[in-house]
Amino acid sequence: MxxxxxxxxxxxxxxxxxxxxxxxxxxxxxxxxxxxxxxxxxxxxxxxxxxxxxxxxxxxxxxxxxxxxxxxxxxDIKKMPNNGRVIFGATVSIENVDTGDEVTYRIVGDDEADIKKNLISVNSPIARAMIGKEVDDAFTLKTPANEVEYEIIKVEYI
CATH class of the missing domain: 1.10.287.180 (Transcription elongation factor, GreA/GreB, N-terminal domain)
Known part of the structure; x- marks a missing residue:
């Protein structure tokens, strides 16, 4: 199971x-x-x-x-030592490298995901791109229109 x-x-x-x-x-x-x-x-x-x-x-x-x-x-992410790595349950602040726009997401399970509350599914493309990365790491997200580069600026286990 x-x-x-x-x-x-x-x-x-x-x-x-x-x-x-x-x-x-x-x-x-x-x-x-x-x-x-x-x-x-x-x-x-x-x-x-x-x-x-x-x-x-x-x-x-x-x-x-x-x-x-x-x-x-x-x-329970609060019980884990924060090593700065993006994992399930982490709250991650990212910055769009081109525009400087910042956004913060919490990576959650499929049933908990709610983009209006910045809760994204662990299976979403953006979460998959972030998992395993650390602060100051960059990643590229492919969108239907183009590719957007982001930098991880903060990882919290809250």
Whole structure:
């Protein structure tokens, strides 16, 4: 069974969602199904069918989260000595060599990635280009339009 890297925050987030689904959402759906059953004929009962569909989605998500957590390799970057190397979980500041623009990303698991929060997947092209590099190392990222050169200016294990 393959293990998937996940940060401590990513695992906590999934556990919270799982807890919410099991303790809040599931009972709400069960109550909605029971309520809809009381309305009589189930064949033409839209509320019943909607609740059953919601139940399917909810149970599917519960199974998905449980599977992800059981296959997760949770990595706590804060417990590792910072040797300046870009690894999974690191927060990396890079500078575009041509424009001087700086951006900071945290390298996370696929499920945690959110570009709006500067969380990039370990499997993304930019993360793959950075992994193993150190402060002051340069790397080139190929984009559909051109190639962009970046320099790593800071690596944090936070």
């Amino acid at each position: 393959n293990q998937f890297p996940m940060t401590v925050l990513g695992a906590e987030s999934l556990r919270k969602e799982l807890d919410h689904l099991k303790s809040v959402k599931r009972p709400q759906i069960i109550a909605a199904i029971a309520d809809a059953r009381e309305h009589g004929d189930l064949k033409e009962n839209a509320e019943y069918h909607a609740a059953r569909e919601q139940q399917g989605f909810c149970e599917g998500r519960i199974q998905e989260i449980e599977a992800k957590l059981s296959n997760a390799q949770i990595i």
